[in-house]
Amino acid sequence: MARTAQGTPGAPHILIVGGGYVGMYTALRLQKKLKRELKRGEVKVTVVDPNAYMTYQPFLPEAAAGNISPRHVVVPLRQVLPKCDVRNARVIEINHEDRWAIVQPLAGPPERIAYDYVVMAVGAVPRILPIPGLADQGISLKTVGEAIHLRNHVLGQLEIAESTDDEEIRRKALTFVFVGGGFAGVEAVAEIEDMTRDATKHMRRVTPRDLRFYLVEAADRILPEVGPDMGKWTAEQLRGRGIDVKMKTFLESAVNGDIVLSDGSRFPAGTLVWNAGVKPAPVVKHTDLPLDERGRIKATEYLTIEGVVGAWTAGDNAAVPDLTQDGMFCPPNAQHALRQSKLLGDNIVRSLRGKSLKPYVHGNLGAVAGLGLHKGVANPLGFKLKGLPAWWFHRTYHGMMVPTVNRKMRVLADWTLAVFFKREIISLASVEAPRADFELAASDEKPLEAPKAPAQAKEPVI
Incomplete structure (x- = not known):
């Protein structure tokens, strides 16, 4: 049975659903703008998210490739939001008409939380199509856990190929398919290809010529955010590295790892x-x-919710009008999410103080993409950058944008160490099953049966 979480009597309660870009930055803005009110208990801000951290997603490909420690791409919410009530839980239902939300904690019964204002900042999840085998074989790259798993899995596939003479097993292990030609897909395939190429330098039986990478995209171009010319250049660069870029192609099946594409492959x-x-x-x-x-x-x-009072939204889960283009909506990227969240926080404060709200207007500043170590593509403010300059600009931009000075310094330290030391090529797949050896040892230690008493010798017959 749900129970109600009680707040300070009479104080407006702002519930932020989600602790990602929009959730964390909105809370940071409120924490700054309402510093006195929060200290005096005149307002309450609650952030609800299943994770205790915010993930800086643009760094996930580099984390998967081992250029950045996975711990350095996440920001602990309680550490940066000391004046907010951060709860590790999942919101499972919202009734805004009656101003309550049902929250499922990590353990224990669900709770009903009353609120006055709600911010919907739950973000997005992968759009999974009903393709046979996809749900069983595929992995996305939207969380730090997925980045760690992908790295361990890919390096594990190299180890499989290194340890066997079976050509079928080797061929399957050394074939990598990436579906999606947007930022996430292109950066992922480029970074992972770069990492595997480095890894083969330490192997005797696997060479770069053995690696087979495929990038599959349904549209007629990749990286549409950087423009047609730069997208074409990126495709040529990837093909020059041995990555088979297939456009206007769909994944039709992946049952048991048997990939079937719409072009007949x-x-x-x-x-x-x-x-x-x-x-x-x-x-x-x-x-x-x-x-x-x-x-x-x-x-x-x-950034209010259409036709609703006391409700706000932004980011990937919202259709925010793009006032710079008639009839269009803001794309779901970090650039917009960051700027929307700051305005969202300011507009909530204006609403609390009876002031007029400001509209969200933000022109596209361009796009940047990393394509592996010392390789990239970018078009900041219309300027076209390729190769090393684009890679430098990519790192500079995201190095400045990653939240908190703590994380900036840690990421910078990772990059600096990489200048003097080679990339770490180690698979820690065992961390995903940490009790395996313990369970194996426990199964081997069977309780010993109590020894039977020796049969009593019969007395000899005289």
Whole structure:
């Protein structure tokens, strides 16, 4: 049975659902703008997220490739939001008409939380299509856990190929398929290819010529965010590295790792990475908030929820009008999420103080993408950068944008050490099953049966 979480009597309660870009930055803004009110208990801010940290997703490909420690791409929420109530839980239902949310903690019964204002910042999840075998074989790259798993898995596939003479097993293990030609897909395939090429330098039986990489994209170009010319250049660069870039091609099946593509290609692959789009997190369907035809929460240019009082939204789960382009919506990227969240926090403060709200207007500043060590592509403010200059700009931009000075310094330290030392090529796949050896040892230690008493000798017959 749900129980109600009580707050300070009479104090407005702001509930932020999600601790990602929008959730964390909105809370940071409120923490700054409402510093006195929070200290005096005149307002309360609660952030609810299943994780105790915010993930800086642009660094996930580098984390998967071993250029950055996975711990350095996450920001602990309680550490940066000391004046907010951070709860590790999952919101499973919202009734905004009556101003309550049902929250499922990590352990224990669900709770009903009353609120006055709600911020929907749950973000997005991978858009999984009903392709046979995809759910069983695929992995995405949206969380730090997935980045760690992908790294361990790929290096594990190299170890499999290094340890066997079976050509079928080797061929499957050394074939890597990445579906999706946007930022996530292109950066992932480029970084992982770069890492595996380095890894083969330490192997005797696996060479770069043995590696087979495929990038599969349904559209007629990749990286549309950087423009057609730069996208074409990127495709040429990837092909020059031995990556087979297949455009206007669909994944049709992946049952048991047997990849079938719409162009007739069919081959076994030990790795399938799916980055073909996202959709709003499922919880938005369990609310009474208005959604558009794509399942996104309808937002206004003020980042309020359309037709609803006391509700706000931004980021990947929201359809935010792009006032710089008629009839268009802001794309789901970090650039917009960061700027929207700051305005969202400011507009909530304006609402609390009875002031007029400001609209969200932000022109595209360009895009940057890393393509492996010392390789990249970028078009900041219309300038086209390729290769080393683009890679430098990519690292400079994201190095400045990653939250908190603590994380900036740790990421910078990782990059600096990489200048003097070679990349760590170690698979720690055992961390994903840490009790395996313990369970094996326990199964081997069977309780000994008590020894039977020796049979009593019969007395001799005289």
